[in-house]
Amino acid sequence: MKITCDVCMHHCRLEPGQKGLCRARKNVSDRIICENYGRITSLALDPIEKKPLKRFSPGSLILSVGSYGCNLKCPFCQNHEISMADPGDYVQEVPYLSPEALRDKALSFSRAGNIGVAFTYNEPLVGWEYVRDTARLVREAGMKNVLVTNGTASLPVLEELLPFIDAMNIDLKGFEESYYQKLGGSLAVVKEFIARAAESCHVELTTLIVPGENDREAEMEEEAAWIASLDPAGEIPLHVTRFFPQYKMNDREATDIDRVYRLADIARRYLKYVFVGNC
Secondary structure (H helix, E strand, O other), rough: OEEEOOOEEEOOOEEOOOOOOOOEEEEEEOOOEEEEOOOEEEEEEEHHHHHHOOOOOOEEEEEEOOOOOOOOOOOOOOOHHHOOOOOOHHHHHEOOOOOHHHHHHHOOOOOHOEEEEEOOOOOHHHHHHHHHHHHHHHHHOOOOOEEEEOOEHHHHHHHHHHOOOOOOOOOOOOOHHHHHHHHHOOOOHHHHHHHHHOOOOOOOOOOEOOOOOOOOOHHHHHHHHHHHHHHHOOOOOOEEOOOOOOOOOOOOOOOOOHHHHHHHHHHHHOOOOOOEEEE
8 A cells, every 4th residue: 555754845655665755765564664774875984064063062073974865856966876876776785784883883983082973975864763763872872963964854753853963954955945846845844944953953054055046145135034033143053155066967167256255245144153165
């Protein structure tokens, strides 16, 4: 029988054996399973500033981990080899790392300055159960949890995770619904996700400026004003980053540097902390 996956706004109706748009969730025996649970494609000890997080434990390191799958279709994805991959029959060949093993690995790097685990690289919330199970153990071990996400998960999923998450960087791709539709997402869903997350943990946002797509000054002004409305003190940091041609957008020029700085200056009218990236 068909089963609906309620993890994100797509609400995929899956036949037995069928995978969702994210390529990570599947109808198995009339229930939705997280097929990428513990299947690790990427693991690295990173400066926390690479997440990017500028105002959460600056100068520290964090163990970054990723799997495969994503519920958006951004043509500029820098991790498309894993986020856009269809694992097919090779799923069992992707190394498995249990939540306990990942916690232990994070602890083993503590003397090197590691503060915990960052769930990143692909979209971690298509496999949110693994994030929840691991983050709980990491928290119990006295370490921190960071989530780097596109923010398109449902609020019930977010509520499951918030007790264990210390900080998030959430992509705010742009501030027009039509742009999000191009990417296979929903601006309304992301705004709701950001607003709820900002109530419970440290949140920083990232907007990649793509020429001809989301680089209008009026759009940035509207975005920054909305972010400021979530925190009257204007202390939610925004990272305004430069696009470089890659994946399916090799036909575009890199974003003009002056344009990135101009948009960042507009955001600073409303926000205390605006950072420019990739320039």
